[in-house]
Amino acid sequence: MTPEYGKLTWEEVRDADKDRVVILNVSATEDHGPHMPLDTDTVLGMAVANGVAKMAPDEVFVMPPIAYGFNEHHKDFPGVIWIQPETLIAFVTDITASLAHHGFRRILLLNSHGSNHPVLDLAARKTVIANEIICVSASYWNLCADRINEHRMSEIGGIAHAGEFEAAMYMHLQPEFVHIEKSTNQNKHNPSSKFFNLDLAKGGGKAMLMRWWSEASPDGTMGDPTVADPETGAKFLQAAIEETTALVREIRALPILAREDHH
Numbered sequence: 282m283t284p285e286y287g288k289l290t291w292e293e294v295r296d297a298d299k300d301r302v303v304i305l306n307v308s309a310t311e312d313h314g315p316h317m318p319l320d321t322d323t324v325l326g327m328a329v330a331n332g333v334a335k336m337a338p339d340e341v342f343v344m345p346p347i348a349y350g351f352n353e354h355h356k357d358f359p360g361v362i363w364i365q366p367e368t369l370i371a372f373v374t375d376i377t378a379s380l381a382h383h384g385f386r387r388i389l390l391l392n393s394h395g396s397n398h399p400v401l402d403l404a405a406r407k408t409v410i411a412n413e414i415i416c417v418s419a420s421y422w423n424l425c426a427d428r429i430n431e432h433r434m435s436e437i438g439g440i441a442h443a444g445e446f447e448a449a450m451y452m453h454l455q456p457e458f459v460h461i462e463k464s465t466n467q468n469k470h471n472p473s474s475k476f477f478n479l480d481l482a483k484g485g486g487k488a489m490l491m492r493w494w495s496e497a498s499p500d501g502t503m504g505d506p507t508v509a510d511p512e513t514g515a516k517f518l519q520a521a522i523e524e525t526t527a528l529v530r531e532i533r534a535l536p537i538l539a540r541e542d543h544h
């Protein structure tokens with residue numbers, strides 16, 4: 282049976298192994314510097330999800346992605362389509378409720394856009410409460426951060442938004458859409474700060490201030506895409522696929538537990 286959810290027939294869904302992990306990628310449509318397209322988060326998130334499906338075709342179903350996310354702070358840059366977090370939570374939890382209705386009991390909300398992280402965390406928690414199934418949320422760079430650091434060329438601060446990590450992977454996947462010659466180093470890391478750090482692979486996020494993006498970056502980039510190359514991008518992507526596959530296998534092994542009302 283194909284791991285591609287959209288290609289299943291209703292009879293296949295009825296007969297499917299409901300302990301396969303259903304992967305829903307949630308991304309964004311937004312500026313990624315002068316060098317990368319609006320669909321960056323969707324292209325990368327689906328490359329990870331489809332890579333997992335190749336590694337573990339009998340263990341997952343990959344849903345069509347949600348290509349929009351929580352990013353109103355980006356709207357000073359033309360092209361951004363933003364979704365309110367309440368809308369996104371409601372949309373995602375309608376999808377997870379639908380999956381639960383059909384009998385699926387293991388879902389992975391695979392995030393590929395930074396500001397969706399807290400939104401999908403809440404959506405996953407609400408799914409568990411409402412449907413009593415397993416629903417996990419994860420941002421894919423967090424799953425492979427150690428391995429990103431093994432391969433990266435950039436300094437701390439170089440991997441954030443449209444920086445080395447995303448640029449290298451997009452160059453590996455669809456080089457014709459990356460204009461790396463237009464990119465500039467926008468490493469905004471402040472080494473004297475103990476808590477503010479936006480580097481995705483070096484412990485960013487301990488304390489969060491998400492400014493208006495046009496305050497934070499002149500061209501929409503955060504990080505250093507100038508050192509990106511497709512060979513490193515292939516390594517980043519492989520690491521993301523392998524670590525996400527490992528997470529999928531852990532999710533498949535999780536016990537389904539029973540509530541107990543202690544009133």
Ligand SMILES: [Zn+2]
Nearest residue numbers: 321322443447
């Ligand atoms: Zn991105």
